[in-house]
Amino acid sequence: MLAIQVASPNQHIRPLTSRINESGHLTIGGCDVVELAQRFGTPLYILDEHTLRTACRQYTGALSRHYPGPSLALYASKALSLLAVSAVVAQEGMGIDVVSAGELLTALQAGVDARTVYLHGNNKSAFEIGLALDAGATVVADNWLDLETLADLAQDRPEPPRVMVRMTPGIECHTHEYIRTGHLDSKFGFDPNELPQVLAFLARTPTLHATGLHAHIGSQVFDLQAHIDTARVLVEWFNKALTLGLNFSELNIGGGLGICYTPTDDPPSIEQWVATVSRAIIDACQHYNVPLPRLLCEPGRSLIGPAGVTLYTVGSTKTVPDIRTYISVDGGMSDNPRPITYKAQYTAAVANKMNDSRRSVVTIAGKHCESGDVLLRDVELPPLAGGDVLAVFSTGAYNFSMASNYNRLTRPAIVLVSDGEASIVLKRESLDDLLRLDRLPERLQP
Numbered sequence: 001m002l003a004i005q006v007a008s009p010n011q012h013i014r015p016l017t018s019r020i021n022e023s024g025h026l027t028i029g030g031c032d033v034v035e036l037a038q039r040f041g042t043p044l045y046i047l048d049e050h051t052l053r054t055a056c057r058q059y060t061g062a063l064s065r066h067y068p069g070p071s072l073a074l075y076a077s078k079a080l081s082l083l084a085v086s087a088v089v090a091q092e093g094m095g096i097d098v099v100s101a102g103e104l105l106t107a108l109q110a111g112v113d114a115r116t117v118y119l120h121g122n123n124k125s126a127f128e129i130g131l132a133l134d135a136g137a138t139v140v141a142d143n144w145l146d147l148e149t150l151a152d153l154a155q156d157r158p159e160p161p162r163v164m165v166r167m168t169p170g171i172e173c174h175t176h177e178y179i180r181t182g183h184l185d186s187k188f189g190f191d192p193n194e195l196p197q198v199l200a201f202l203a204r205t206p207t208l209h210a211t212g213l214h215a216h217i218g219s220q221v222f223d224l225q226a227h228i229d230t231a232r233v234l235v236e237w238f239n240k241a242l243t244l245g246l247n248f249s250e251l252n253i254g255g256g257l258g259i260c261y262t263p264t265d266d267p268p269s270i271e272q273w274v275a276t277v278s279r280a281i282i283d284a285c286q287h288y289n290v291p292l293p294r295l296l297c298e299p300g301r302s303l304i305g306p307a308g309v310t311l312y313t314v315g316s317t318k319t320v321p322d323i324r325t326y327i328s329v330d331g332g333m334s335d336n337p338r339p340i341t342y343k344a345q346y347t348a349a350v351a352n353k354m355n356d357s358r359r360s361v362v363t364i365a366g367k368h369c370e371s372g373d374v375l376l377r378d379v380e381l382p383p384l385a386g387g388d389v390l391a392v393f394s395t396g397a398y399n400f401s402m403a404s405n406y407n408r409l410t411r412p413a414i415v416l417v418s419d420g421e422a423s424i425v426l427k428r429e430s431l432d433d434l435l436r437l438d439r440l441p442e443r444l445q446p
């Protein structure tokens with residue numbers, strides 16, 4: 001058995017089970033990652049089951065310690081929607097937040113109890129809403145179209161479908177503009193100005209069972225105050241809903257807790273985040289003299305991000321004298337679009353040279369036909385040679401889930417590691433897979 005490190009996974013760059021073995025190789029989950037690269041090929045995503053389970057237990061454990069009312073932590077599966085990940089989080093007693101028919105089916109096929117599944121999205125189709133209702137999931141209404149579709153689809157059902165309302169709380173948080181969602185100028189959720197009409201609509205629509213309110217302010221957030229403010233706004237509107245006679249019983253504070261990508265990142269721990277949010281909800285409920293709602297939260301990045309590592313094989317090198325040395329690897333923006341999209345930064349290590357203390361400054365480039373396809377800029381690493389295995393940390397969230405086939409690259413496999421065993425949880429795409437959906441009209445055939 002591996003020694004268990006009890007730490008908040010989101011405060012660590014490497015998965016909690018990372019070690020260095022006698023060959024000077026990085027090991028994760030008891031597996032030598034250089035051997036994993038040889039066995040499964042690269043690029044390869046690795047997921048450390050222990051790190052994922054630890055994060056799940058910290059959310060559920062902290063909720064039961066700090067929040068005296070009922071609670072449920074949901075996994076925001078947009079971070080990485082896979083059967084295996086859904087099964088692990090469900091085993092850990094969590095529910096799942098989904099945003100599409102595909103994520104919904106993944107959760108359901110993994111055996112997640114539909115009563116713990118919540119469907120989000122700012123432009124859900126009637127088909128997606130219908131699937132969620134047929135399964136018995138809760139739908140989080142983001143706009144009037146959602147409410148109208150729900151009211152339509154609810155008509156012939158024996159039980160009123162459960163519905164929550166997403167609001168934009170008007171909270172600014174410090175994160176990248178594209179992953180900030182709680183400020184008023186956002187495409188998500190109802191503006192507070194509209195909420196009185198929304199609550200009035202729900203009060204006169206008994207075919208819908210409105211259970212409460214949801215807000216999510218953004219992702220990779222380190223600032224606890226933003227979540228305290230969100231909690232207060234949610235309870236303020238919860239109180240207004242109760243005053244109108246609505247039988248609200250749930251509040252969902254969203255996700256957003258940040259993780260460490262580089263040594264300068266300093267996020268609060270999962271325990272601190274849950275304790276702070278719980279306190280803010282309890283205080284606001286006392287202030288408004290309302291009963292404690294069931295508290296939901298929906299972390300994505302802080303659950304799965306630190307569990308993930310991407311392996312690449314080093315290929316060509318180009319040195320631009322007095323400027324920079326580019327080292328190219330066999331993946332890039334197709335398996336990790338975050339650097340080119342958000343200027344996201346990462347930390348890497350050379351998995352087969354973990355005890356090499358020499359350092360040189362290099363830039364790790366991807367293999368795509370795009371100058372911006374750079375995974376790490378000006379980072380210190382041991383001298384690299386062709387065939388070395390580069391491990392990039394904290395890639396569990398929003399890497400595979402945002403991956404593409406740009407330049408017709410095949411998407412990597414994902415292996416789940418635990419106690420020295422590596423199991424494929426997603427097969428590598430083949431070249432045949434790439435062409436599977438192509439059709440060549442007869443008039444173009446040779």
Ligand SMILES: Cc1ncc(COP(=O)(O)O)c(C=O)c1O
Nearest residue numbers: 076216219220255256299300301
């Ligand atoms: C509605 C909603 N909930 C939860 C999350 C998960 O956020 P994070 O991965 O930052 O925890 C997101 C992602 O942005 C989201 O849009």
